[in-house]
Amino acid sequence: MKEKASFAISMVTEDTITGNTGHLSALPNKLMRRPWSALYASVFCAGVLLLPLSSHAADAPAAKTADNKTQLKTIQQDIAEKEKSVQQQKQQRSALLDQLKQQENTIAQASRSLRETQGTLTELDKDISSLTASIGKLQTQQSQQQNLLSKQLDAAFKQGQHSGLQLILSGEESQRSERILAYFSYLNEARQKSIEELKQTRTDLSVEKKTLEQKKNQQKVLLDEQKAQQQKLEEARTARKKTLTSLEVSLEKDQQGLAELKLNESRLRDQIAKAEREAKARAEREAKEAARVREQVKAKEQQAKKTGSSYKPSESERSLMARTGGLGRPGGQAVWPVRGNVTHRFGEALQGELRWKGMVISAPEGSEVKAIADGRVLLADWLQGYGLVVVVEHGKGDMSLYGYNQSALVNVGAQVKAGQPIALVGTSGGQGEPSLYFEIRRQGQAVNPQPWLGR
Numbered sequence: 361m362k363e364k365a366s367f368a369i370s371m372v373t374e375d376t377i378t379g380n381t382g383h384l385s386a387l388p389n390k391l392m393r394r395p396w397s398a399l400y401a402s403v404f405c406a407g408v409l410l411l412p413l414s415s416h417a418a419d420a421p422a423a424k425t426a427d428n429k430t431q432l433k434t435i436q437q438d439i440a441e442k443e444k445s446v447q448q449q450k451q452q453r454s455a456l457l458d459q460l461k462q463q464e465n466t467i468a469q470a471s472r473s474l475r476e477t478q479g480t481l482t483e484l485d486k487d488i489s490s491l492t493a494s495i496g497k498l499q500t501q502q503s504q505q506q507n508l509l510s511k512q513l514d515a516a517f518k519q520g521q522h523s524g525l526q527l528i529l530s531g532e533e534s535q536r537s538e539r540i541l542a543y544f545s546y547l548n549e550a551r552q553k554s555i556e557e558l559k560q561t562r563t564d565l566s567v568e569k570k571t572l573e574q575k576k577n578q579q580k581v582l583l584d585e586q587k588a589q590q591q592k593l594e595e596a597r598t599a600r601k602k603t604l605t606s607l608e609v610s611l612e613k614d615q616q617g618l619a620e621l622k623l624n625e626s627r628l629r630d631q632i633a634k635a636e637r638e639a640k641a642r643a644e645r646e647a648k649e650a651a652r653v654r655e656q657v658k659a660k661e662q663q664a665k666k667t668g669s670s671y672k673p674s675e676s677e678r679s680l681m682a683r684t685g686g687l688g689r690p691g692g693q694a695v696w697p698v699r700g701n702v703t704h705r706f707g708e709a710l711q712g713e714l715r716w717k718g719m720v721i722s723a724p725e726g727s728e729v730k731a732i733a734d735g736r737v738l739l740a741d742w743l744q745g746y747g748l749v750v751v752v753e754h755g756k757g758d759m760s761l762y763g764y765n766q767s768a769l770v771n772v773g774a775q776v777k778a779g780q781p782i783a784l785v786g787t788s789g790g791q792g793e794p795s796l797y798f799e800i801r802r803q804g805q806a807v808n809p810q811p812w813l814g815r
Contacts (some may be wrong), residue, residue, distance in 0.1 A: 434449050453607065460603045465601065470593040477586045484579045491572040498565040505558040505664075687733055687758040687800065690811035694732040697762055698796050706808040717806035718761065718799030725794035729762050729783040731776045732812065740768040746797060747788025752776060757804070758772045764789050764798035 402433050684797040687694065700723035708716045731752055738759065739751035745762035750770065753759045766786025776782055787794050 457607070460600060460607070466596040470589050470596060474586060474589045476580055476594060479587060480584050481586065482577065484575055484582070485490070488572060488575050488579065491568055495529075495565060495568045495572065498568060499559055502558065502561045502565060505561060509555060509558060511629060539762065542671055579784050687754050687760075687802075687812060692811065692814045694812040694814065696720070696813050697732055697760075697798050698727055698729050698785055700724075700727075700795075703795065706806075706810065716796055719809055720764075720795050720797055722793060722795045723785045725766060725785055725787065726784040727794075728781040729765060729785060729796055731778060731780050731782050732760050733778045735760070735776055737770045737772055737774045737776060737782070740770060740772050742788065745789055747791065748783070748786065750783050755800055758767070759801050761799040761801070763799075764795055766794075 361668055383629045394606075463527040479754065528630050553621050555780040636702060661670070698721055700721045702719055703722050704720040706716055706719055710716050729750070733752075733754050735754040738753045739749060741749060743749045743763075746761075748763070748765040748768060750765065750768050751759055752762075762783055765788060768783050770776060770782045785796050787798075800812060801809055
């Protein structure tokens with residue numbers, strides 16, 4: 361958010377702050393992508409230039425002044441509404457981009473899960489094939505063992521009519537009897553071994569069949585999972601396509617709004633140029649009035665000195681001279697607008713070739729922002745990139761600007777003194793942390809404000 365807001369600040373050039381909007385067309389294309397800042401700054405300029413600078417503003421025809429103010433107010437209201445609409449579109453687009461990010465993360469996760477499931481299924485297929493082959497071998501082995509045992513039992517049955525005891529009692533030869541007994545013993549052992557092997561084969565076969573059944577059940581579950589993941593992936597892709605369509609529609613609306621803004625800007629140029637001429641005339645009249653008052657005060661001081669007394673200027677005389685005397689030469693004579701860490705300084709790189717036109721001072725939210733010198737409030741309103749802004753005019757073409765404020769404590773036209781609280785530190789203009797944007801302009805040119813500030 362910080363970068364976004366700072367970018368908008370850089371768009372308010374020296375020409376736009378003084379009302380010279382003819383230079384807007386010369387701005388780089390990448391800046392003109394953010395037309396609202398420049399246009400709003402133009403209207404800010406018009407607002408500044410049309411403000412009454414002194415009691416001599418009544419010299420202009422009343423009807424003409426009222427008409428200009430009414431017309432400008434209407435334009436400002438229209439632009440404010442469109443600005444609000446654009447902000448809403450930006451919020452909607454931001455939400456759509458977040459939604460798109462979430463959808464693409466879902467697609468990535470679903471694709472990864474689908475790949476992992478497919479890998480597991482491949483391994484399961486191998487296991488099932490191996491188990492099926494093993495079961496086939498065990499079944500063959502079981503059949504062979506059953507045949508062998510059957511033959512052994514048949515042989516034992518055929519010999520069963522002559523048991524070992526009968527042979528011994530028959531009185532036949534001792535040697536022949538021993539051979540027969542040994543044969544029966546061997547036959548019995550072979551039969552017992554075959555029985556044990558057959559039992560083991562049947563056990564192994566049962567285990568393999570059970571394992572195979574488990575693998576097939578697992579395979580079924582994974583296939584169902586795979587189907588669900590595939591469906592989720594397709595749904596996410598469909599949602600992503602819908603989001604991209606919405607973004608395209610939003611961009612198209614912005615392009616239409618840009619065309620309308622350019623038309624509005626063209627219509628405003630003549631009025632702003634006219635306002636600049638009128639404001640310049642009023643400023644010259646006030647400067648002449650201030651010069652006349654200074655001469656009068658000087659004469660009164662000299663007269664009082666001759667009589668051994670002193671002359672103290674009236675509050676109105678002192679105020680007029682102070683607010684029209686400018687900021688003077690930079691020598692650390694001005695008060696700091698707020699105390700805190702300077703996070704950005706004048707001239708530092710902002711983005712690409714853009715540079716900071718002022719300084720950013722970090723301070724606790726709600727801290728008092730003070731006027732650096734006497735002057736008159738020219739602006740106390742919200743401006744894109746600056747947030748809530750207070751601009752104070754100090755005379756002789758000098759002005760100070762205070763942005764990012766939480767709230768303004770003064771109204772347009774109010775006369776302020778050095779050190780007087782005029783606003784509260786905030787995060788307006790889209791700032792991430794509470795801070796103050798502070799700028800000094802001399803004859804419309806942004807200058808380094810730090811040399812004016814005391815230590």
